[in-house]
Amino acid sequence: MTIEFGFTEEQINTQYAPVAALLARYREQNVFGALDEVQIPMRKREFAPIDKLLQVLVSILTSCTTLSETNVRLKSESSLARVWEWSRFVDQSNLSRTLDALTQKQIEQLRHSTTRIWRGHSRIKTHDWRGYLWLDFDLSGLPCSLRAEESQKGFFSDKKTAQDASWLASAPSNTAKRSGQTYSRATGTPAIVCSQPWQAQKLL
Numbered sequence: 001m002t003i004e005f006g007f008t009e010e011q012i013n014t015q016y017a018p019v020a021a022l023l024a025r026y027r028e029q030n031v032f033g034a035l036d037e038v039q040i041p042m043r044k045r046e047f048a049p050i051d052k053l054l055q056v057l058v059s060i061l062t063s064c065t066t067l068s069e070t071n072v073r074l075k076s077e078s079s080l081a082r083v084w085e086w087s088r089f090v091d092q093s094n095l096s097r098t099l100d101a102l103t104q105k106q107i108e109q110l111r112h113s114t115t116r117i118w119r120g121h122s123r124i125k126t127h128d129w130r131g132y133l134w135l136d137f138d139l140s141g142l143p144c145s146l147r148a149e150e151s152q153k154g155f156f157s158d159k160k161t162a163q164d165a166s167w168l169a170s171a172p173s174n175t176a177k178r179s180g181q182t183y184s185r186a187t188g189t190p191a192i193v194c195s196q197p198w199q200a201q202k203l204l
Contacts, residue, residue, distance in 0.1 A: 014079040019061050023083045031121070034113040042101055047090055052098040053110075055090055065142060067092045067099075 014020055026032060032054060040049035047055075058080075059070045074080070074089040081089050102110070119125075127133060144151050 014077055016062050016077065016080050019058065020080050020083050022061070023058070023080075027084060031117060034116040035110075037113050038106055038109045040098065040101060040106055042098065047086070047094075049098055049101075051084075051086065052090055052095055054084065055086075056095055056099070058089075059095075067095050070095065 032050075035050050035053060038050065038053070042049045055070075055074075056067070059067065059074065062073055064070055064073055069092075070089060071092045078088060081087065124133070141154060
């Protein structure tokens with residue numbers, strides 16, 4: 001498939017042009033051919049189970065933090081779907097049912113297939129081991145379901161609880177937010193203080 005980058009008379013073609021080029025490259029080199037080993041016991045209607053797994057990958061590449069965001073981000077992306085010869089992107093509920101249908105056996109098959117994929121394209125085999133091997137880890141927290149495997153309670157340091165419109169009225173007095181500086185009351189009257197002329201003391 002040939003992909004051309006340029007101007008179009010349409011208002012928008014796709015907002016994920018780099019992802020489209022990446023998918024075309026993956027399809028040309030059959031990068032995900034090892035996924036055919038994963039046998040998911042589901043009937044093929046419009047999409048094969050492997051196509052649904054690939055669409056989950058596309059949702060990750062398009063910054064979908066949850067599967068529910070695919071209905072918003074990818075539903076109108078018909079041009080991006082045609083890169084992999086899909087008519088459209090699958091609904092979020094359909095993707096969720098596909099993932100729920102995976103048994104422990106299919107998960108092991110998926111792990112074996114993904115291991116074959118990254119080993120075939122990794123640069124570790126040609127790495128000069130006389131030097132260090134630098135790895136990048138993304139430690140960004142992601143929300144997950146309470147039923148997710150090894151899920152734990154936590155918090156995001158950059159996320160703050162939103163305040164309601166009447167938080168000043170509903171907040172206790174000891175937690176009310178102050179605005180401006182505070183001043184202490186003067187002990188004397190400014191007029192009396194200023195009316196007394198200053199006199200230098202005489203030294204004996």
